[in-house]
Amino acid sequence: MTETQIYGVCGAGLIGIGLYGAILGRSALRRLLAFNLIGSGVFLVFGAIARRGGLAGGGASDPVPQALVITGLVVAFAATAIAVALLMRLAAVEGEDASSRAASRSTDALSPPVAASASNSAGGEEPARAGD
Amino acid sequence: MPGLPLPDPRWADVPLALASLGLALWLTLTRRDRAAVIGFTGYGLLVGLVWVRLGSVDVALTEAALGGGLMGLLLLIAVRRLGDGTALSPPPALLTRLLVGLLCLAVTLGLAAVVLGLPSPAPSLVEAVAQHQALTELGNPVAAVLIAFRAVDTLLESVVLALAVIVLWSFGADRAWGLRPRALDIGPPSSALLLLGRLLPPVGLIVGVHLFWTGADHPGGPFQGGAVLAAMAALVWLTRLGEPPPVDDWLTRLGIVVGPLLFLVIGLSGVVVADAFLGYPEAFTKPLILLIETAKTLSIAVALALLVAGPPELPGSMSTGQPATTESRVTG
Amino acid sequence: MSLANAFTMVFVSLGALAFFASWVGLLRFPDALSRLHALSKADNLGLGLVVVGLLPQASWPFGVLKLVALWLVSVLIGGATGQMLAGVIHANAGQISDDRETRPDTGAKSAARANPETAS
Numbered sequence: 001m002t003e004t005q006i007y008g009v010c011g012a013g014l015i016g017i018g019l020y021g022a023i024l025g026r027s028a029l030r031r032l033l034a035f036n037l038i039g040s041g042v043f044l045v046f047g048a049i050a051r052r053g054g055l056a057g058g059g060a061s062d063p064v065p066q067a068l069v070i071t072g073l074v075v076a077f078a079a080t081a082i083a084v085a086l087l088m089r090l091a092a093v094e095g096e097d098a099s100s101r102a103a104s105r106s107t108d109a110l111s112p113p114v115a116a117s118a119s120n121s122a123g124g125e126e127p128a129r130a131g132d
Numbered sequence: 133m134p135g136l137p138l139p140d141p142r143w144a145d146v147p148l149a150l151a152s153l154g155l156a157l158w159l160t161l162t163r164r165d166r167a168a169v170i171g172f173t174g175y176g177l178l179v180g181l182v183w184v185r186l187g188s189v190d191v192a193l194t195e196a197a198l199g200g201g202l203m204g205l206l207l208l209i210a211v212r213r214l215g216d217g218t219a220l221s222p223p224p225a226l227l228t229r230l231l232v233g234l235l236c237l238a239v240t241l242g243l244a245a246v247v248l249g250l251p252s253p254a255p256s257l258v259e260a261v262a263q264h265q266a267l268t269e270l271g272n273p274v275a276a277v278l279i280a281f282r283a284v285d286t287l288l289e290s291v292v293l294a295l296a297v298i299v300l301w302s303f304g305a306d307r308a309w310g311l312r313p314r315a316l317d318i319g320p321p322s323s324a325l326l327l328l329g330r331l332l333p334p335v336g337l338i339v340g341v342h343l344f345w346t347g348a349d350h351p352g353g354p355f356q357g358g359a360v361l362a363a364m365a366a367l368v369w370l371t372r373l374g375e376p377p378p379v380d381d382w383l384t385r386l387g388i389v390v391g392p393l394l395f396l397v398i399g400l401s402g403v404v405v406a407d408a409f410l411g412y413p414e415a416f417t418k419p420l421i422l423l424i425e426t427a428k429t430l431s432i433a434v435a436l437a438l439l440v441a442g443p444p445e446l447p448g449s450m451s452t453g454q455p456a457t458t459e460s461r462v463t464g
Numbered sequence: 465m466s467l468a469n470a471f472t473m474v475f476v477s478l479g480a481l482a483f484f485a486s487w488v489g490l491l492r493f494p495d496a497l498s499r500l501h502a503l504s505k506a507d508n509l510g511l512g513l514v515v516v517g518l519l520p521q522a523s524w525p526f527g528v529l530k531l532v533a534l535w536l537v538s539v540l541i542g543g544a545t546g547q548m549l550a551g552v553i554h555a556n557a558g559q560i561s562d563d564r565e566t567r568p569d570t571g572a573k574s575a576a577r578a579n580p581e582t583a584s
Contacts, residue, residue, distance in 0.1 A: 001142070001184055002142075003141065003142065003145045003186065004186075005247065005248055006142070006145045006146060006149050007145070007149060007182055007185070007243070008188055008247030008248070009149075009244045009247060009248070010149035010152060010153055010182070010248055011243075011247070012239075012240045012241075012243035012244040012246075013153045013156075013230045013240050013244075014152070014153065014156050015239060015240065015243060016236040016237060016239050016240030016243075017153070017156045017157050017160055017215075017236070018156070018160075019235070019236045019239055020160060020232055020233060020236040023158035023232050024224055024228070024229060024232055025160075026223070027165055027214070028214075029165050029168075029207070029210055029211060029214055029249055030160075030165060030168060033159065033160075033169070033172050033185070033207070034160060034167055036199075036203075037156050037160070040175075040179055040199070043191075043425070044179070044182065044186075045243065045247060047182075047183060047186045047188055047191065048186065048247060049223070049250065049254075050186070050188065051186045051187055051188075052250060052254040052256075053254050053255055053256035053257065053258065054133055054187055054256065054258055055254070056253065056254040056255075056258075057255045057256035057258025058258060058259070059187075059258050059262075059273070060187030060188075061186060061187035061188045061256040062256055062257055062258055063257070063258070063261050063273035063274045063276070063277045064257045064261065064277050064281075064282065066190055066191050066274045066277070067274055067278045067282055068279040068282075068285070069188070069191050070135070070191055070194050070274070070278070070283055070353075070355055071189060071278075071286065071289045071379065073194050073195060073198055073199065073355075074194070074289060074293065074355055075292055076288060076435070077198045077199070077202065077439070078292060078293055078296035078435075078439060079296070080203060080206065080207075081206055081296065081300060081439035081440065082296055082299050082300055082303075082439075084206055084207065084209075084210045085300050085303045085443050086303060087210060087214060088210060088214065088315070088442070089303045089304075089443070091213065091214055092305075117141050124398075127167075131136075322547070322548055322551055323547075324543075324544040324547035324548045324551070325544065325548055326544070327544055328540070328541065328544045328545075331540060332537075332541070335537060413472075
């Protein structure tokens with residue numbers, strides 16, 4: 001087996017492993033890692049094809065797929081950064097909702113007749129907060 | 133290295149491929165998110181070695197800088213804020229896991245069959261690139277492809293980076309618009325980190341500029357150099373020796389935009405001067421290419437650093453994260 | 465085989481041996497601080513030996529200077545990150561959940577029983 005075949009099969013395996021993690025990942029961050037594994041596997045398969053082309057053409061590796069993979073790596077990084085920021089923002093919004101719900105629950109404990117209006121106001125706050 | 137009795141390199145290829153696969157499998161199945169992120173950083177470095185074995189040193193440099201370095205930092209900050217995730221959803225049923233495992237195995241086997249059955253006279257663009265490379269006066273064929281033969285892809289990609297920063301900033305709270313990003317503010321730095329923050333950035337600046345400059349004739353280029361420069365900026369922000377700029381700072385916005393804008397202007401002027409969008413007039417090819425690449429390196433460095441720094445935040449909101457377990461204390 | 469090639473082979477092999485020793489230490493040492501010690505000492509020694517071994521193959525002067533600069537930066541980073549890791553380990557002593565301490569074959573099972581497992 002030449003190194004092209006070894007790393008091509010390695011890339012195929014990485015796509016499979018990443019697919020498993022993307023479907024069954026325990027947390028959103030884990031699924032994000034799995035998506036990156038799928039991307040890495042795709043790039044490796046592409047790289048194996050580039051190596052075959054390069055060896056056939058007399059160089060070390062075909063430069064056109066290399067350029068495309070470099071572009072792909074940078075875009076994958078940008079997408080991961082956006083996904084991470086989205087996850088952190090979601091966690092922050094959920095944390096604010098939880099603390100506002102806890103605050104409204106404590107006012108419920110103090111004065112039961114006001115409970116309905118307090119929970120209504122907490123419910124009314126939530127759509128505005130989701131728009132933050 | 134002439135004369136060295138080196139063994140067949142496949143003795144290194146099979147263990148390297150198995151190690152990458154094993155590490156990927158481990159980081160998919162391990163319990164704690166932080167362990168998975170650290171494993172992913174190590175995996176990025178292993179894949180960098182794989183790229184060297186595949187003869188693509190430019191890609192190996194990019195993978196090591198972006199996948200191993202900047203992405204590792206980004207994910208560690210994420211796991212610090214999101215918690216370790218150990219007690220989230222209950223593990224899926226065994227039957228579900230078996231079915232999904234079979235699906236993934238089928239996908240892998242199908243792809244492996246495709247890879248092993250590739251057409252035998254392998255299609256190659258090496259000669260085509262080598263024929264026309266002399267016009268660009270660049271010694272590195274990948275650089276020639278990126279800046280001259282497939283310049284549209286590179287232009288679109290610089291624009292994508294700028295757009296990504298805008299999207300990232302839009303995740304900040306409305307009240308936080310105009311403030312600084314705070315994701316890299318993890319607390320007062322330890323003395324060792326402070327030492328690194330003082331000694332490394334000057335070295336990294338030279339290395340980054342050198343990587344960009346030498347990319348004309350050797351492996352390297354704007355992406356690799358820009359990634360190293362962005363990592364140095366992130367280090368300075370981590371150690372609190374400097375602060376990320378506020379998002380309405382005009383100089384920062386200029387830095388993000390100057391690369392794609394200059395590229396676009398030169399490309400449009402190519403319609404007039406050289407009969408094609410992104411055509412370069414023959415007399416000025418090398419100077420124009422260098423100008424575009426310099427502006428591109430600056431924009432890439434600024435955009436990558438800002439992508440790691442995160443959206444603007446109010447001071448005190450989630451800035452110290454949720455130390456759910458004691459392991460999440462990283463300021464030691 | 466020329467003297468330069470023999471020199472390279474000897475020193476790179478010694479460096480590989482040092483890396484192997486650090487790997488063995490990573491597996492066999494009982495707690496996090498001693499494993500960190502194995503990693504930082506043996507890995508730095510291994511890298512130094514590999515760099516010395518590669519010096520005859522590098523071009524003079526810039527190849528040699530770049531290799532030495534690479535080694536210096538690596539030593540700086542290794543030292544600083546070792547300090548940071550040691551600080552974290554020391555601050556969280558006894559609270560880091562360590563899979564090794566629950567494995568029966570290391571002989572540290574009694575240590576695991578003695579340490580209250582406070583983290584998940």
